[in-house]
Amino acid sequence: MLNLPNTLIALLAAAGSVYAQLPRPLINYPLGLSPVFDEGFFAGTVAPAATIVQWAPGKAPQACVNELAWNNCLSGRAVVYNVTYADCPTPWIMCRCDNADLSIYQMTNFFGRMPVHLRSTVRHVIATHGEGCSAYAITGPDDGDIVMQGNCNTQSVWLHETGHQLDARGLGTGVGFSTSPTFINALWNDTCVADDYGNTAPWEEFAQMTVVSQSHTIYGYIQQQQYPGCFNSQLNALETTFKTSHLTYGGTCHTRIPATPTVNAVWKRGRIDRRGGKRVGPCKFDHLVGGHKH
Ligand SMILES: [Zn+2]
Structure with a gap:
């Protein structure tokens, strides 16, 4: 019969719970x-002048x-821009x-509405055709790209995907902040997550909290909470670490x-060698409100 001391059982339980803290009971x-948040981002931010x-x-x-x-764009249909x-x-x-x-005007505008230091966590910005809006981030150490699939015409989606890059690159150590003890402990201290999507994984919750934190940075308060203060530990952890360095305009x-190196924009369908690191997503977005066209 195995008779582990209670302390050891507690330690094993704690280790096993690092990724088992979600779902949290409340949704803010x-x-x-x-x-x-999207109307506030639209009203409260402007993109710098840009040349395309x-x-x-x-x-x-x-x-x-x-x-x-990978996204079934036919060879020869790539359009590439320098956006300065x-x-x-x-x-x-x-x-x-x-x-x-x-x-490209929408891409330039949505991306440009984020602080330059937050934008700097992104390498390439890519858009493809898709039904509705989904998106993903490529967060390996040799990557840094965000990909919009479909009509992702709301700032919150752009902040969410860039939030994945902030998570992966913000500390500059190669270790994601969302799986660090600082953020996991904050998540555990809080009684809620931002929304249902944030309840699916710590990194999705971090990306959603990036959206909340950016709004907080702009307006100085948090709008329309169902349970006011319920995610303050996460908010404090994120802002203590990244507000000055990345979220401030x-x-x-x-x-x-x-x-990445310039190559011939030619490929065979289904034969692409999709090198690179970890892809986060596709992140699915529903109930998008915004739709401003530029
Ligand atoms: Zn995501």
Whole structure:
């Protein structure tokens, strides 16, 4: 008969519970974040002036080729742009399939409405065609891309995906913040998660809390909580770590992830070698409220 001391049993239980803390019992935003926060982002942010220069056809960054091919964009339909914002001399290289639901002007606008230091956690910005809106982030140490699949025309979705990059890269240690003791303990201290999607994984909750924290940074208060204060430990952990460094507006870029090598934008359907690291998502978004076109 195995007779472990109680303390050892408790330790084993604690170790096993690191990823077993979700779902949390309460949901602060039952309809998701978009109906609560997107109007405020639209009213309270502006993108810096930007110049958009389209590449000649035939070439694209390797990461764009990988993701466009993966998303069933036909070879030859990649459109690539250098997008240079007034607050950073180094352009972001953005890529679309030519049937993507988002225009390059929308991509430039939604991405540009985020603080430059938050934008700097992203390497390439990619958009493809899709039904509704889903999105994912590629967060391996040699990656850093965000991919919008469909009509993702709300700021909360852009903040969520960029939040995955902040999670992966913000500490600069190669360790994700959402699985660090700081965030896991905060999650455990709180009685709620942001929304149902945040209840699916700590990294999804972190991405949703990035949306909340960005709104908090802009407005100084938290809108429409069902259970006021119920996620304050997470909010404090995120803001203590990242508010000054990534969520505050102003300044200029000082660290950027180098673009992937330029290659021929030609691929065989179904034959793409999709190298790279961990993909987070696809993150599914419902109840999106916004829809402003640019
Ligand atoms: Zn996500």
